[in-house]
Amino acid sequence: MHLTRRQLLGSSGIAAAPLLLAGCGFVPSAAKRTSSTGTLSFTTWGTDAELAGFRKAIAGFEKANPGSKVDLNAVPYEQMFSNIDAQLQAGNPPDVFRVPYYTFGAYAGQGQLLDLSKHLPSGFADRFTPQAWAAVQNGGKPFGVPHHTDTSAILYNKQALDDAGVTDIPTRLDDAWTWQQFRAVAQRLRRAQPDAKYPFGVNWQGNGVTRWLSWLFQSDGRFLTEDLSAAAIDSNAGRAAVDFTKSFFPDRLVPPNDSVKSSTYAADSWYNQTTAMVFSGAFAIPDATDALKFEWGATFAPRNTRAGSDFGGNALVATKAAEGKAELIAAFFAHVTEEEQMRDFCANASLLPTRADLVKDGIEFAVRPELSPVFVGQASAVQASDSGQVASPKMSAIITVLQDELERAFVGGRGTAATIAALKTGIDKAVTA
Incomplete structure (x- = not known):
C-alpha cells in the first residue's frame, strides 16, 4: 500500500532507562526471564517510509528473539478502524495495532485493550516524555506505548x-x-x-x-x-x-x-x-x-x-484478547521503542520521537534535516496535562x-x-x- 504524507495530512488530527532484550528473551527484571517466543499479528496503516521502518524493526526483533514472529498486516487508513472494530466485535482482533492518541481512549475506555501495567517492568515509563506517557494512560494504567508523535x-x-x-x-x-x-x-x-x-x-x-x-x-x-x-x-x-x-x-x-x-x-x-x-x-x-x-x-x-x-502521532496497543501473549507483546513494545529503533523510524519517516533522551539530544530527519529542531522544539511545548486530556475515553x-x-x-x-x-x-x- 502506497500512502503519501500529503494524503495523511487530514487523518493523522512530543534520561531513559533502557530495557534489556537479550538473545531469546525480554528481561523485565533482574530476577525473572520470560519467554518471547510465538507469533504476533500486527495491523497498521502507514506511508512507505513508515512501513519500511516497521519491517526493519520487526526483522530486528525476530533476530534478537529466536522463535518469535510478527506478521505485519498493512491496510489503507480509510479501512483501518472499521476493520479493527469489526474484528473486535467478531472476537478475532489482531494482537497488536496502531492507533492515534485521540482514538486511543475510546478503545481503552471500553475495555478492549490489554492493561500493560503488570507486564512492563518498573522504570519503563522513564524512557518517555511525561506528555507521551500521559497519552497512553487510562485510569492511571498504561494500555499502550507511545511510539511516536507529531505536532x-x-x-x-x-x-x-x-x-x-x-x-x-x-x-x-x-x-x-x-x-x-x-x-x-x-x-x-x-x-x-x-x-x-x-x-x-x-x-x-x-x-x-x-x-x-x-x-x-x-x-x-x-x-x-x-x-x-x-x-x-x-x-x-x-x-x-x-x-x-x-x-x-x-x-x-x-x-x-x-x-x-x-x-x-x-x-x-x-x-x-x-x-x-x-x-x-x-x-x-x-x-x-x-x-x-x-x-x-x-x-x-x-x-x-x-x-x-x-499532540499528534500514534501509539501501539494490544487487544485484551491477546493476554496470553502478554510477555511477547511487552518484548515487542520494548524493542520498537528502544533508542536505535525509534531514532531510525522517526528520522526516515519525518516523525517525532517520544523518548525523553531523543527529544533532549534531538534527531535529524533524513529529508530537510535543518527543519528537525523546529518540530522537535514545537513538540516540547506540549504539556502532560494537554496530552492527557486528548486520551479521554x-x-x-x-x-x-x-x-x-x-x-x-x-x-x-x-x-x-x-x-x-x-x-x-x-x-x-x-x-x-
Missing part, C-alpha cells in the same frame, strides 16, 4: 513572505511570534497579496479539529477538568481561543473553505500557492520536498500565555462536538459567548454519556 508548526513560502516584507522569522521556540505578532504578519500578507490569495491555512479539517485545541493550550486553558469528568472550556482561555480563531474568517486571513468541516485540506491551498503559510506536521516534509518548486521553510506556531501545540464524541460548534462559529458567524456555551454543554454530554 503542527508553520510551513511558509519564503518568496510570499519576502514580498510582504516579513523577513524576521523566529528560529527558537522562545522567540515564536505572539498571537498579536502573528496577526500582524498575516495582515501584512493580506495587504501584499491579491484577493484570491490568503495569508495562511489551518490544518483542523476532519479529525484534525483536535488541532484547534492548540490555541486553547496556548492560552493555558483546558477543555476537560483534571479528572476528565466534565467540561472546563468555559474560561477566559476558552473565550480567547474561540474569539481569536473565529476572527480569521471575517478578516480574510484564511480561505473561506478552511473551516473544520471543509472537504479541502489546508495543505492543498499551500501546495497551489493560494496561501503563504500553512500549519502542518513534520510528516509532510518529504512529500513537500518532492512536490514543491518554490523555496519554503518552517517556523514555530504562535504563542499566547505560553507556547502550546497539538470520550474523545471521539468530543471531536464531534468540536466539529459542530466550531463550524457554527467559523462559518455561521455565531458569537464567542454562544459558542463557548454550546461547547460546554456538548462536552458535558459527551463525557457523561
